[in-house]
Amino acid sequence: MSVTTTTRGSFVLLGVVQAVLIFTIMILTVPLPLVARELGLGPSDVLLLSAAYGLSFAALLLLGGRLTDRHGGRRMLRWGLALLAVASVACALATDYPVLLASRFVQGAGAALTAPAAVAVVRRLHPEPAAYRRAMATWGGLSVLGATAGSVVSGPVAAVVSWRWLFAVPVLVALAGLLRCGRLPDPAPASRRPALDLRGALLATTGVCAVSYALVASTEHGWGSPGVLAPLAAGLLLLLAFAAAEHRTADPLLPPGFLADRRRATALVTVMATSAGTALVFVLLSLYLQQLRGWSAADTSAAFLPYAVALLLSGRLAGPLIARYGPVPVTAAGLALEGAGLGLLAGLDPGSPYPTGLLPGLLLLPVGAAASFAGAAVLATGGVAPERTGLAAGVFNTAMELGPTAGLAALMALAATRPTVVGGYAAAFAAAAAGLALIAVAVAVLPGRSVPDTTSAGTTSAGTITTAAERTTAPERTTRIKEFTP
Template sequence: MPSSAAARAAGPLRATAPAFVLLGAVQVVLILAITMLSPALPAVQRDLGLSGAGLTLVSAAYGLSFSGLLLLGGRLADLYGRRRLLVAGVAVFGAASAASAFAPGFGTLLATRFAQGAGAALAAPSAMTLVRSLYPDAARRARALAVWGGLGGFGATAGTLFSGAVTTWTSWRWTFAVPAAVSLCVVLAAPRVLPAGPAPVRVRLDVPGAVLVTAGLSVLSHGLVEAGERAWGAPRVWVPVVAGLLLLVAFVVVELRVREPLLPLGFLMSRRRAAALGAILVGSAAMSAIFFFLSLYFQEVRSATPLLTSAAFLPFGAAQLAAGPLAAWAVRNRGARFVTAGGLVLCAGGLLLLGRLGADTPYLGGTLAGLLLLPVGIACVFSGATVAALEGVRDDRAGLAGGVVNTVMEVGPTVGLAVLVTLAATRADRLRDGGTAAAEAVSAGYGYGLTVAAAVCAGGAALVAYALRRGGPDGERDGGGGGGAGPVP
């Protein structure tokens, strides 16, 4: 390559640190947008006169479109270019964020939250795959991905802390200012700071598969969200759950038959990759359960304000921020298997401590200890599992891999909360029927849900320790046509 051409090609890679910071800001703000409305929901309900069902839809709209479109977003990044899709997705996300701040009523806010999620689904896989382009060296790439794995959890925590403060001192509408401002900065800086990534893949988009998986994940997620408000036997729960599962079955059938599938099923046949994705699913579900149950506990049982509730999570955020670099160091020196399995063990311990909730449980004690231990475990799980999930992925399927990882991270909270909220509510109802005071019954219900989550994490640690071991048959495939044959190069 002539020296001038080489300089032009290498130019975007010289500023590796600024590029990684820019991509990290994208990842943090996309996840921040999921949790930032949680402390503000009562204020949103008052200002817009929303019903309980309307409030649930507004809260869930972003996650529904985000999770449903991620696989499509990842494949589009492979087909049309990573930086191009990143800029397009962030632009849509930012414009929808700004529009949400001025929403006059329910319909507008619902539509803008859906649009936010659609933009995020385009941007998130591209951001993850551009990290691979920044670090061609395998060892440096693994370290970068380990740090990257902890950013999502930090974004979720930051969203809760940020929203509680903003809602207390100003208006919930100002919570959308940060996503809009970060989006504008990324759109302006990306062409100068980020590499374009590998050349786009010249294959046809699997439109039937894209439609089926998007509809299936969205409808299934909607049913699971409804399960948090209603009994599983209610038509508004089981009808979308069954419909979503049928659509996903149809998606699998299509992927097995088409020549160029959206998701080659062989991509998921790796023992290591499946275990890593399972760990991300469990870790994201555990973190969402903490925010959900403890936010309700502090405000409903302990009568804390939104600001005090956010302040209660400050140790969680600080521990998570400190644990991210340590987890990345541990992945580099001890390996993804040790860090992921150990992280799940720490998560189980933290959840057990938090599962001892009572109506008068002091914050200083088991609750604080759990809020310090759990984020360390989550940082380890996300860092180790992200590295393991992306091992050996071909460059032309990096966008797809990013979409799969992010999809699992988004689906985990939906599935986990649907199950844990049901278990917690059932436990609380039984205690109330037995004569237990309401506050104590609710606290015990939340504690029971967290204890079940601890048991799942402990079981997951054992499975991950077995599945991520080296050696033995794995059947790892990165997928080709017709559902995916062909070994990972």
């Protein structure tokens, strides 16, 4: 078997793993009413169960990225997949709410270890900068593909068999990844491993978890509830303490200057907005079709099939478009198209016919989401030294997880101000469309140039392929980056 074939096979497997991590978030979204009836759950129980996986996933990603940079992608991938598989089996076999809830939290922890590690291995599979950019352009669309698959598949499986069988997907994919882990490339241990920064990890994890919980809880209890204000205030204080601690730490978990790069910061905002927009469509249209129009879970999942087809087709075009035109114009165009799709859905009314009222938006939105995710992935991870790949991947995935949480909380609060449910949904779609349009403008005015690839490459004593720029000291590297940043 040729090296190219081996590399392609490894990348495909890692891509499936990434898609399944997001698939696992969505598998209970459509069948959640069935789960609630089977286990006798109240509204607060349903709220926490729906958020558990995403809470631990988002909260632990920075730590997962640091562990990857410290111990290597292949090792952390193995641990993350093993944890994901065990927790998924526990979810499938759970007989009561506490076991299912705890298992979903552990699933999220496994995903937080797996996601940054997978990107680090992809970096090793594609050491050349141009090849790595192409790989990340493809990688960017995998998350929305996983979310779509979760929404499309979960309804029919839950209706025909049981929602418990949905957890077979992460189990099987995790086992496939574990079987192939030994054949994946992995750098030798670095001569100097980054410190673990346990204080920063604790502050970041608890802060993100508290804020995320408050945002999720606000959709049910309202912003004035003590159950929302208390965790929100505590989380914000913890994140402020985290920022202060990182400035005083010699080897911070999140270097203060890492988010100062304009292109990277804008790309992360793009990821948050795009993931929020796609999540809004899945959540609101699932509620609209099932609760207001009386559709079954299977019929609701079928309604998203055209979305999935459009996403698959457009996702294949995103990489070549980025290679030809660059990530900035492709990302801006994707945001504009996604905003246009949400704008079409803003015309929602109680009797909107599916072919003319919903389908146009469901076809246009995934085309834009595929382009914006792909371009943002290139912008967010570009120009990062190999020893910080885990950090970049952790921050990218954190933005992807926080986007739906924060976006849905804000948009659902807006929806609640309207006198009718459908009117609130329409207002949320309109506000999301306007936000995406503004971000599209912000991306469009970004400088098109990036840090140029150097032609000379070498190998460190640790065996990691680096460019000439990456072999400099930190002050020298900062100076060189500033030379190419307008």
